[in-house]
Amino acid sequence: MNAPVIIDDQQENASRHGRERLVVIGNGMAGCRAVEEILGRDADRYAITIFGAEPRVNYDRIMLSPVLAGDKSFEEIIINDQSWYDDNGIELVSGDAIIAIKREAKEVVSASGRVTPYDRLLIATGSDPFIIPVPGHKLPGVITFRDLDDVDKMLTAAEAGGNVVVIGGGLLGLEAAHGLSLRGMQVTVLHLMPTLMERQLDEAAGFLLRSELERRGQTIITQADTAEILGDSHVTGVKLKDGTEIDADLVVMAVGIKPSINLAKLAELEVERGIVVDDDMVTSDPAILAVGECVQHRGACYGLVAPLWEMCRALADFMTSNPSGYVGSVTATKLKVSGINLFSAGDFSGGDDTEDIVMRDASRGVYKRVVVKGNQLIGAVLYGDTADGSWYFDLLKRQEDISDIREALIFGQAFASGGATLDPDSAVAALSPDAEICGCNGVTKGQVVSCIDGGAGDLDSVRAGCKASASCGSCTGLVESLLSLSLGDDYGGARTVTPMCKCTSFTHEDVRRNILEKELKSIPQVMQELHWTTADGCASCRPALNYYLLCAWPTEHEEDPQSRFVNERMHANIQKDGTYSVVPRMWGGITTPNELRAIADAADKYEARLVKVTGGQRLDIFGIKKEDLPLIWADLNAAGMVSGHAYGKALRTVKTCVGSEWCRFGTQDSTGLGIKAEQMTWGSWMPHKFKIAVSGCPRNCAEASIKDLGIICVDSGYELSVGGNGGIHLRGTDFLCKVETEEQALEYIAAFIQLYREEARYLDRTAPWVERVGMDYIKGRIVEDEAGRKKLQKRFLFAQSVHQKDPWAERVAGAEGHLHKHIAEIRPFAVLEPA
Numbered sequence: 001m002n003a004p005v006i007i008d009d010q011q012e013n014a015s016r017h018g019r020e021r022l023v024v025i026g027n028g029m030a031g032c033r034a035v036e037e038i039l040g041r042d043a044d045r046y047a048i049t050i051f052g053a054e055p056r057v058n059y060d061r062i063m064l065s066p067v068l069a070g071d072k073s074f075e076e077i078i079i080n081d082q083s084w085y086d087d088n089g090i091e092l093v094s095g096d097a098i099i100a101i102k103r104e105a106k107e108v109v110s111a112s113g114r115v116t117p118y119d120r121l122l123i124a125t126g127s128d129p130f131i132i133p134v135p136g137h138k139l140p141g142v143i144t145f146r147d148l149d150d151v152d153k154m155l156t157a158a159e160a161g162g163n164v165v166v167i168g169g170g171l172l173g174l175e176a177a178h179g180l181s182l183r184g185m186q187v188t189v190l191h192l193m194p195t196l197m198e199r200q201l202d203e204a205a206g207f208l209l210r211s212e213l214e215r216r217g218q219t220i221i222t223q224a225d226t227a228e229i230l231g232d233s234h235v236t237g238v239k240l241k242d243g244t245e246i247d248a249d250l251v252v253m254a255v256g257i258k259p260s261i262n263l264a265k266l267a268e269l270e271v272e273r274g275i276v277v278d279d280d281m282v283t284s285d286p287a288i289l290a291v292g293e294c295v296q297h298r299g300a301c302y303g304l305v306a307p308l309w310e311m312c313r314a315l316a317d318f319m320t321s322n323p324s325g326y327v328g329s330v331t332a333t334k335l336k337v338s339g340i341n342l343f344s345a346g347d348f349s350g351g352d353d354t355e356d357i358v359m360r361d362a363s364r365g366v367y368k369r370v371v372v373k374g375n376q377l378i379g380a381v382l383y384g385d386t387a388d389g390s391w392y393f394d395l396l397k398r399q400e401d402i403s404d405i406r407e408a409l410i411f412g413q414a415f416a417s418g419g420a421t422l423d424p425d426s427a428v429a430a431l432s433p434d435a436e437i438c439g440c441n442g443v444t445k446g447q448v449v450s451c452i453d454g455g456a457g458d459l460d461s462v463r464a465g466c467k468a469s470a471s472c473g474s475c476t477g478l479v480e481s482l483l484s485l486s487l488g489d490d491y492g493g494a495r496t497v498t499p500m501c502k503c504t505s506f507t508h509e510d511v512r513r514n515i516l517e518k519e520l521k522s523i524p525q526v527m528q529e530l531h532w533t534t535a536d537g538c539a540s541c542r543p544a545l546n547y548y549l550l551c552a553w554p555t556e557h558e559e560d561p562q563s564r565f566v567n568e569r570m571h572a573n574i575q576k577d578g579t580y581s582v583v584p585r586m587w588g589g590i591t592t593p594n595e596l597r598a599i600a601d602a603a604d605k606y607e608a609r610l611v612k613v614t615g616g617q618r619l620d621i622f623g624i625k626k627e628d629l630p631l632i633w634a635d636l637n638a639a640g641m642v643s644g645h646a647y648g649k650a651l652r653t654v655k656t657c658v659g660s661e662w663c664r665f666g667t668q669d670s671t672g673l674g675i676k677a678e679q680m681t682w683g684s685w686m687p688h689k690f691k692i693a694v695s696g697c698p699r700n701c702a703e704a705s706i707k708d709l710g711i712i713c714v715d716s717g718y719e720l721s722v723g724g725n726g727g728i729h730l731r732g733t734d735f736l737c738k739v740e741t742e743e744q745a746l747e748y749i750a751a752f753i754q755l756y757r758e759e760a761r762y763l764d765r766t767a768p769w770v771e772r773v774g775m776d777y778i779k780g781r782i783v784e785d786e787a788g789r790k791k792l793q794k795r796f797l798f799a800q801s802v803h804q805k806d807p808w809a810e811r812v813a814g815a816e817g818h819l820h821k822h823i824a825e826i827r828p829f830a831v832l833e834p835a
């Protein structure tokens with residue numbers, strides 16, 4: 001403000017010639033478009049001066065990404081060159097930012113000291129990039145992505161090559177990452193949320209995008225929380241809150257924008273998140289209007305150009321005495337990364353009153369999802385094939401009634417307008433005999449039909465006869481359609497296979513087989529590759545998929561906590577009054593005075609309403625409030641106790657009797673074997689809850705004959721039996737085999753559990769599974785096949801090496817660690833101290 005004061009002559013002259021003086025602050029997309037619109041309506045009405053902080057003419061900011069990527073030059077993205085300003089009598093003052101608005105005097109003051117009077121003032125200052133104020137954020141080498149200067153800085157840095165960390169996996173961050181990657185830099189993208197571009201994309205589309213970017217050589221780290229930018233005189237790296245350090249010669253912060261409102265604030269205009277405007281884009285001062293990203297209209301701020309164009313039209317109408325009023329915008333996004341087609345519009349967050357229609361074409365990498373509410377389209381996400389994006393967007397904006405085309409909506413405009421009916425069988429009927437049905441085995445429609453004509457009456461016979469659908473299974477639906485078409489009523493119209501849930505036509509077994517064969521390692525990947533018909537699955541398939549992936553890839557699958565039932569998420573049992581109960585593990589049913597004291601203290605401290613001995617010989621502490629759960633876990637951990645997983649589809653307890661050490665009838669150390677079995681099996685996730693019991697003699701005080709796996713000790717060894725259930729459908733175990741040593745017993749236990757883990761459907765208890773597959777099968781795999789048994793045991797122990805973690809301790813050590821002073825030192829055996 002110490003700069004010399006220069007009075008603006010042009011605006012003085014304009015005033016004298018009877019034209020209203022319009023001063024525009026901001027030479028960007030919205031400011032210049034507003035002027036274009038005004039000129040188009042009434043070219044002689046205003047004497048216009050535009051101030052721009054940037055030292056250049058008006059250019060297309062959204063094309064900075066192609067400039068960075070080398071697809072365009074700056075000259076090619078200029079919207080209005082100097083001749084446009086000259087031809088329209090506009091004075092451009094570039095490279096001179098306005099620093100004050102004097103509302104009473106109706107003047108603006110620029111950084112160079114120029115004072116310019118106005119009759120009407122238009123603020124179009126856009127947005128400022130948001131900078132995370134972590135240590136190191138001011139280091140040289142940390143830049144944002146907003147204007148041409150930023151692009152120039154990135155290009156200079158890229159000449160030297162090296163590593164760039166882009167913080168922010170939204171539209172801007174990914175475009176920066178793409179450009180810098182094309183310029184030869186090694187790119188790591190850090191994104192705080194689990195899904196890239198989570199505001200525009202759902203999980204499935206985000207997954208496809210991530211896979212494609214990784215395939216192109218970028219490293220994507222999601223759920224990455226930046227703690228610090230490292231370096232002394234220049235940036236050298238980025239440190240995350242989890243301690244990870246990533247080398248960096250350049251850091252691009254692209255974590256969001258905030259409306260540029262400082263000038264307006266200083267001038268005491270009404271501002272909230274943005275400068276508050278009415279439907280004519282007028283601020284709280286009638287002489288001042290605002291447009292573009294700096295405004296807040298009906299509570300909304302926008303960060304894309306389409307709404308700005310609509311605002312500019314309304315503003316020009318008002319400024320030329322023909323007010324039309326802006327009513328707000330629905331926005332659509334496309335990512336400008338070559339080779340990646342991605343479109344998103346409207347609301348796809350879902351809800352009880354919305355319905356998803358999803359189409360996946362794994363082989364073409366296409367994912368489409370439209371969201372319908374009532375009879376209107378309210379959101380669309382397209383990945384891979386975005387040709388119909390504008391059609392969907394149009395339907396959405398016009399709030400068209402889509403009832404008539406609903407069936408065909410997902411197939412796009414051409415199909416929907418053609419009026420074809422969406423009967424999957426009719427589509428299959430229309431295929432030529434040469435059309436390939438089963439890609440894996442190269443089986444044509446003609447071959448499937450002749451197989452059916454030759455006597456195959458169900459899916460299994462077709463699979464056996466011509467191999468169609470015998471591999472990955474993704475053509476099962478097509479084969480079933482052909483069965484239905486060929487056999488009519490004889491096929492009964494009923495599908496022979498029971499799909500896993502309404503989201504897929506695959507059975508549990510098909511899904512498991514595909515997870516292994518296609519090496520699918522995450523839930524979105526399974527859903528995409530296996531053509532899930534819903535965007536995010538349902539309450540049935542998500543927990544099952546989470547389990548199947550965890551079982552198939554113990555070291556690689558990233559646990560998805562949202563795909564667990566509430567008890568597993570909370571690591572406690574929710575009870576009918578909304579409180580929880582907590583069961584610490586007591587190995588083999590043995591405890592110590594110290595453990596009992598810890599339980600008693602915890603029960604007192606957290607005001608437990610009940611302590612109950614469970615049917616599995618453990619103590620259950622009832623009435624714990626949700627907010628106290630982490631605290632009680634920490635206390636019990638500190639006393640050396642780990643979770644009993646009483647809430648989980650997991651190994652619950654190993655119940656024992658006192659056995660030979662105390663009992664007159666005991667033949668073996670049943671308690672000792674029970675402790676060893678529990679020590680080996682605890683923490684293992686299963687298709688359903690799993691209980692073991694060991695009794696010291698056939699009197700069977702531990703009730704081993706109604707457990708998932710029961711062991712009865714006899715004089716000459718151990719009798720193992722499986723598939724028992726003490727629940728609603730009482731079922732005694734089936735005899736499996738007899739072994740001689742404890743070591744053998746443990747080997748068979750591990751092998752049986754692993755077979756169950758690998759082959760049962762999620763939520764199958766052992767009893768129905770054993771009944772379905774038969775004891776002959778189980779004996780064949782466990783008893784008769786020694787090599788196979790040992791392999792099963794090995795896989796079980798391998799899985800245990802990563803899964804045998806106490807969820808309480810993990811939680812206590814994690815994000816809520818600050819709540820706890822101490823973390824458990826797990827003591828696997830409860831040992832009574834000698835007197």
Ligand SMILES: Cc1cc2nc3c(=O)[nH]c(=O)nc-3n(C[C@H](O)[C@H](O)[C@H](O)COP(=O)(O)OP(=O)(O)OC[C@H]3O[C@@H](n4cnc5c(N)ncnc54)[C@H](O)[C@@H]3O)c2cc1C
Pocket residue numbers: 025026027028029030031051052053054061062063064065096097098099124125126127145146147172175260263291292293294302303304305306308334336
């Ligand atoms: C790299 C990039 C890619 C993008 N891609 C897309 C896309 O694909 N699709 C899409 O819809 N949108 C995209 N956007 C967003 C789009 O560019 C903005 O929505 C649009 O530019 C906003 O227009 P605006 O006029 O409000 O702000 P801007 O275009 O930023 O213009 C504001 C101008 O005001 C100037 N200014 C600020 N303060 C002062 C002051 N005190 N005095 C004088 N001048 C001042 C600034 O220097 C700036 O030139 C992208 C943005 C970036 C940065």
Ligand code: SF4
Pocket residue numbers: 657658659660663664665666667670695696697698699700701702
């Ligand atoms: S099962 Fe046999 S050994 Fe065990 S307590 Fe009962 S009688 Fe004793």
